Amino acid sequence: MDLSVAVGAAQLPNPVGVASGTFGYGSEYEKLVNLQKVGALFTKAVTLEPRPGNDIPRIIETPSGLINSIGLANVGVDRFVKEKIPFLSQLPCAIIPNVAGSSEADYLKVVATLEHIDDIWGYEINLSCPNVQCGGMAIGTDPAQVEHLTAKLRAITPKPVIVKLTPNVTDIAVIAKAAERGGADAVSCINTLVGMVIDIHKKRPVIASGTGGLSGPAIRPVGVAMTYRTSQAIDIPVIGIGGIMTAEDAIQYFLAGASAIQVGTGTFVDPGCIESILAGIIDYCEKENLHSISDFGKIAIT
Numbered sequence: 001m002d003l004s005v006a007v008g009a010a011q012l013p014n015p016v017g018v019a020s021g022t023f024g025y026g027s028e029y030e031k032l033v034n035l036q037k038v039g040a041l042f043t044k045a046v047t048l049e050p051r052p053g054n055d056i057p058r059i060i061e062t063p064s065g066l067i068n069s070i071g072l073a074n075v076g077v078d079r080f081v082k083e084k085i086p087f088l089s090q091l092p093c094a095i096i097p098n099v100a101g102s103s104e105a106d107y108l109k110v111v112a113t114l115e116h117i118d119d120i121w122g123y124e125i126n127l128s129c130p131n132v133q134c135g136g137m138a139i140g141t142d143p144a145q146v147e148h149l150t151a152k153l154r155a156i157t158p159k160p161v162i163v164k165l166t167p168n169v170t171d172i173a174v175i176a177k178a179a180e181r182g183g184a185d186a187v188s189c190i191n192t193l194v195g196m197v198i199d200i201h202k203k204r205p206v207i208a209s210g211t212g213g214l215s216g217p218a219i220r221p222v223g224v225a226m227t228y229r230t231s232q233a234i235d236i237p238v239i240g241i242g243g244i245m246t247a248e249d250a251i252q253y254f255l256a257g258a259s260a261i262q263v264g265t266g267t268f269v270d271p272g273c274i275e276s277i278l279a280g281i282i283d284y285c286e287k288e289n290l291h292s293i294s295d296f297g298k299i300a301i302t
């Protein structure tokens with residue numbers, strides 16, 4: 001069966017990706033996951049300058065999920081190129097840096113710096129981080145800014161541009177359409193939902209920065225509903241994310257209109273789930289007589 005997924009003029013080797021911020025820069029999982037089975041590796045966010053991230057505690061487990069407020073801790077684009085690209089370049093999967101910034105200029109400079117690296121397949125533009133003061137979600141909740149920044153990025157790279165959407169909006173379709181108008185090749189749907197846990201004895205939030213982003217199975221029904229809403233609204237591919245732990249979860253996303261998926265928190269629980277999810281998708285396709293991932297379109301709910 002044909003596992004490839006078309007995004008713009010390029011193709012992902014298979015539809016199972018690993019989500020940004022949950023898979024480091026790949027090498028961290030080398031001994032735990034058969035990296036040959038990963039379709040796309042979305043790196044930890046890459047910013048212009050290195051960032052230490054937010055104060056701790058910045059992660060806490062919640063029922064069926066977790067809340068994080070890492071605050072885009074990362075090595076910065078120059079060290080990313082020097083220290084992380086050599087390992088990533090050896091992998092057969094699509095290497096997709098998750099690009100973040102505090103301003104439009106930041107995003108453009110990071111992409112311009114990475115543009116000469118042939119092994120980079122494309123970019124995921126993180127317009128949806130709930131854990132930073134400026135940039136991120138502040139841009140990603142405003143359709144005019146989403147369209148403007150996407151168009152600027154479109155002008156400086158022929159590689160796929162994937163805009164990562166925040167669920168923390170009234171109507172995600174409005175933002176998805178803005179990304180499409182700006183020239184995005186696909187959207188990733190969804191980033192985390194803003195959440196808070198309060199320590200009732202200390203009478204303050206557990207997470208140092210107050211709120212964080214909720215991920216894991218708790219958000220799966222939200223991710224599936226938003227993938228459905230988004231895929232009905234736009235013609236470019238939707239990459240479904242949120243709470244995927246099993247092949248059955250992934251298939252819900254395909255039936256909601258996703259062309260590919262990403263697994264995030266699921267790999268914290270069971271790094272081997274990447275392989276079993278891919279195997280389960282193939283099994284399902286064989287039983288349903290689907291010969292390619294794009295055939296899901298024929299049976300997607302309407």
Ligand SMILES: Cc1cc2nc3c(=O)[nH]c(=O)nc-3n(C[C@H](O)[C@H](O)[C@H](O)COP(=O)(O)O)c2cc1C
Binds near residue numbers: 244
């Ligand atoms: C610890 C942690 C760090 C994350 N860091 C990023 C990030 O740097 N950039 C980004 O776009 N998303 C980031 N995310 C969001 C995930 O990529 C994903 O969209 C979200 O967790 C929902 O998927 P999941 O339920 O499978 O984890 C992070 C999530 C977690 C749990």
